[in-house]
Amino acid sequence: MNGALSPTAKVVLGMLGLGARTGYDIKQLVDVSTRFFWGASYGQIYPELKRLEARGLVEAEDDPRGGVRRRAYRLTPAGEAALKEWLTAPQVGEFSVRDEGLLRFFFGDALTVDEVLANLRREREGFEEVLRRFRELEAEPDRGEDAARFPPLALRYGIELIEWIVRWHRRTERELSREAR
Amino acid sequence: MNGALSPTAKVVLGMLGLGARTGYDIKQLVDVSTRFFWGASYGQIYPELKRLEARGLVEAEDDPRGGVRRRAYRLTPAGEAALKEWLTAPQVGEFSVRDEGLLRFFFGDALTVDEVLANLRREREGFEEVLRRFRELEAEPDRGEDAARFPPLALRYGIELIEWIVRWHRRTERELSREAR
DNA sequence: GCCACCATGTAATCGGTTACATGATTAA
DNA sequence: TTAATCATGTAACCGATTACATGGTGGC
Numbered sequence: 054m055n056g057a058l059s060p061t062a063k064v065v066l067g068m069l070g071l072g073a074r075t076g077y078d079i080k081q082l083v084d085v086s087t088r089f090f091w092g093a094s095y096g097q098i099y100p101e102l103k104r105l106e107a108r109g110l111v112e113a114e115d116d117p118r119g120g121v122r123r124r125a126y127r128l129t130p131a132g133e134a135a136l137k138e139w140l141t142a143p144q145v146g147e148f149s150v151r152d153e154g155l156l157r158f159f160f161g162d163a164l165t166v167d168e169v170l171a172n173l174r175r176e177r178e179g180f181e182e183v184l185r186r187f188r189e190l191e192a193e194p195d196r197g198e199d200a201a202r203f204p205p206l207a208l209r210y211g212i213e214l215i216e217w218i219v220r221w222h223r224r225t226e227r228e229l230s231r232e233a234r
Numbered sequence: 235m236n237g238a239l240s241p242t243a244k245v246v247l248g249m250l251g252l253g254a255r256t257g258y259d260i261k262q263l264v265d266v267s268t269r270f271f272w273g274a275s276y277g278q279i280y281p282e283l284k285r286l287e288a289r290g291l292v293e294a295e296d297d298p299r300g301g302v303r304r305r306a307y308r309l310t311p312a313g314e315a316a317l318k319e320w321l322t323a324p325q326v327g328e329f330s331v332r333d334e335g336l337l338r339f340f341f342g343d344a345l346t347v348d349e350v351l352a353n354l355r356r357e358r359e360g361f362e363e364v365l366r367r368f369r370e371l372e373a374e375p376d377r378g379e380d381a382a383r384f385p386p387l388a389l390r391y392g393i394e395l396i397e398w399i400v401r402w403h404r405r406t407e408r409e410l411s412r413e414a415r
Numbered sequence: 416g417c418c419a420c421c422a423t424g425t426a427a428t429c430g431g432t433t434a435c436a437t438g439a440t441t442a443a
Numbered sequence: 444t445t446a447a448t449c450a451t452g453t454a455a456c457c458g459a460t461t462a463c464a465t466g467g468t469g470g471c
Contacts, residue, residue, distance in 0.1 A: 146334025153327025
């Protein structure tokens with residue numbers, strides 16, 4: 054019917070579907086959930102909400118809290134349809150990775166084994182730090198009473214994936230340091 | 235001494251270090267190796283080579299093949315130093331993932347279990363396809379006689395990571411379909 | 416003669432981040 | 444009173460992709 058959704062429109066509609074109401078809401082939610090595989094900044098969210106309103110996929114009303122102006126959005130039926138259409142679209146989704154640590158590793162022949170080892174350790178510590186934050190997130194009581202079950206499953210995926218990455222680092226460190234001695 | 239390297243400068247210098255000579259070379263090499271975690275297009279490579287030349291990190295000479303004009307680049311000592319400096323820089327590198335399949339999964343509460351299952355299967359097949367291409371790459375005889383050992387290790391990492399991702403999909407499909415029945 | 420491949424480059428456009436600007440409310 | 448948080452928005456900038464333009468070479 055109408056054109057495709059922009060990347061940001063996808064999170065925005067999805068988050069409205071999960072109960073977010075304001076642009077600020079959406080940003081907070083993204084930052085504690087999808088940020089690691091699908092981010093969004095104010096600079097995208099607010100203009101996108103206006104575009105979606107112009108397309109009739111969301112509707113809004115002023116909803117001030119005291120003297121704080123606030124604009125509350127919700128999905129229209131057309132917006133719900135567009136969300137559902139995207140969620141069931143029969144093509145594989147966009148997937149990309151940007152990994153500077155791996156790029157450095159790829160160019161490892163220009164370094165000594167000890168230098169590569171130092172890089173691996175540093176990167177691993179970075180991943181371990183992310184892992185700690187993910188586990189804290191997982192431990193937090195689910196403040197949503199609406200019982201969304203997939204968000205925690207996605208978080209689990211993230212935790213287990215990074216656990217795997219950490220194990221790969223440890224293993225590779227072990228193998229390289231064996232030959233360094 | 236001089237400013238930081240742009241993302242594209244990092245691959246460009248690295249590939250020159252591995253023996254690439256022309257912009258075309260660099261692009262071909264990137265496309266069969268780092269593309270999956272660090273891409274580069276002509277639109278970045280050629281202008282970047284000129285900028286690097288202006289900064290004195292690479293030098294170039296015309297090197298026509300018959301009537302085909304061709305410009306051959308190589309690292310200067312300053313370029314080698316800049317490459318090495320980046321490769322041993324003591325901060326964790328940039329890391330980001332963009333995963334639309336996971337975003338759809340995150341919003342899975344808006345779908346039926348069967349729809350989520352269909353999504354998981356489709357995404358898994360996409361990853362299996364990538365896996366096949368990676369394994370073909372791995373099977374290819376190493377056309378470089380210069381015995382770079384880290385590029386194949388990086389490819390191994392990619393293969394094993396995607397194998398993990400495929401297993402996660404299978405497992406999750408199994409668990410969801412058990413409850414669907 | 417045609418197609419695949421080698422080779423270089425630019426312009427338009429896009430998606431995104433960052434910094435900035437503004438201002439109210441609430442809790443310490 | 445001050446800092447944190449709620450709340451909305453824009454402008455400048457950046458990195459990147461895509462499409463386009465050009466043209467030679469080698470093999471079928």
